[in-house]
Amino acid sequence: MNPYVIPGMEHRPNGPLCPFEHDDHKKYYVPVDHSETRYFEFTEAIGDSSRLIEDGRLVVAYGRETCGKTALLNRCAKFVSDDLALREKRCAVIGLSDESSANIAIADRKKYVFRFVLDAIRRREWLEASDLRELQERQDDLVLAYRYLSESLPSDAVVVVLLPSIELTQELIDYAALVRPKLLLLAESSYVDEVERCWPAVQAAVPRVEPIRLMVDRLRVEDGWVFAKARQKLDAKDRDYPIVTEETMRLVTDRMKPSIGQLQRLLHGVYREILDQRAAGHALASPEMDEVSYEHITDFFFRASGQGLMP
DSSP states (O other): OOTTOOTTOTTOTTOOOOTTTOGGGGGGOOOOTTHHHHHHHHHHHHOSGGGHHHHOEEEEEEOSTTSSHHHHHHHHHHHHHHHHHHTTOEEEEEEOTTOOOTTSOHHHHHHHHHHHHHHHHHHHTOSOHHHHHHHHHTTTOHHHHHHHHHHHSOTTEEEEEEOOOOOOHHHHHHHHTTOOTTEEEEEEESOHHHHHHHHHHHHHHOSSSOOEEEEOOOOOTTHHHHHHHHHHHHTGGGOOSOEEOHHHHHHIIIIIOOOHHHHHHHHHHHHHHHHHHHHTTOGGGOTTOOEEOHHHHHHHHHHHHHTTOOO
16 A cells, blocks of 8 residues: 555545545644644634634635645635534535636636636525526626625625635735635635735735735755654554655755655655555565665656656
8 A cells, every 4th residue: 555645636646635525634634844833823813713704814825836735725624614513604615726727817717716606606505596696797896796795695604715826916916805704715826925025915905804824835854754754654554565764754855855745746656666566576676675765766756757747
C-alpha cells in the first residue's frame, strides 16, 4: 500500500484534501507550512458560525502555488458546516476551486460563479421559483444579485462558496464588495505581494466585518519529516512499504525546498514506482529494501521533472 494515497483521491495524487466531501480526510491534515496555525486563526476569528447569518465574511488564503491553500480553505468550510449543524442551522458548501477560468474577463468569471451558486441553491430547493427568476434576471448587476440572494435565503442558512483561484487583485476587491449576510466567500491567490498590496482596498470594500487573510508559507526544514512520519504512521499496523527516515526528509526539505503539494506528489510518485517495481519482481525494489534514500527521491524527481510530471 502506498502511504501517500489519500482515500477518494487514488487517481489524483496531488489533489487537495476535501473533508466536506470526504469526512475521513480530516485526519490527514498535518501541521506543516503554518497551515495549522492559520486554520486556528480562522476558527477563532469566526467563532460562532451562526454569526455569519448576520454578517457574512470574506476569507483569503494566499501563498505560492501548491502550498496547501485549497486544502486549508476546504478545512475551513468543513468547520463552518459542522459548527452550523451543531447549532441546528443549514449550510450549503459550494466548491468551485477547480473551476478555474483565467482566460475570460473578470466580469464573466464572476457571472460564471454566480450561476454555479444559483444552480446549487436551486438543487437544495431553498428558494421559491419566483425568487430564482428574480436572481436570474439580476445577473447583469451582481451587487444587486448577491444582495437579493442574501435577503431571500432562509433565515437559518449560510452559503459557503469556495471561489476559483484569483489572479487579478481587482477581482478580489470586487468579491469583497459582494459580501453579504449568510454568505461566506473563501478565496485563494498565489500572488502574495499583490494580495498584500491591495489588502487596504479589500478591507475598504467589505461592507460589514473585517475580512480574514491566511498566508501559508514554505515548508520549514522539519516539516518534511513531520509530513512523512504522519503518513507512515497512518498505515503502520499493516506496513508493506519501505520507510523514509528523518535524516532523508530533512535533506529533501532543506535542499529541494518543495511546497507541501510538491512533496506529496514527489513521495507519492517515488512510492508508487517502488511498489510497482516490487510487484513486478524488480531487483532494485526487492522486499528486502526497507528504506527510501535521498538518492531514490532525487533520482525520481529529475526523471519526473524531465517528463513534465512535477509541478
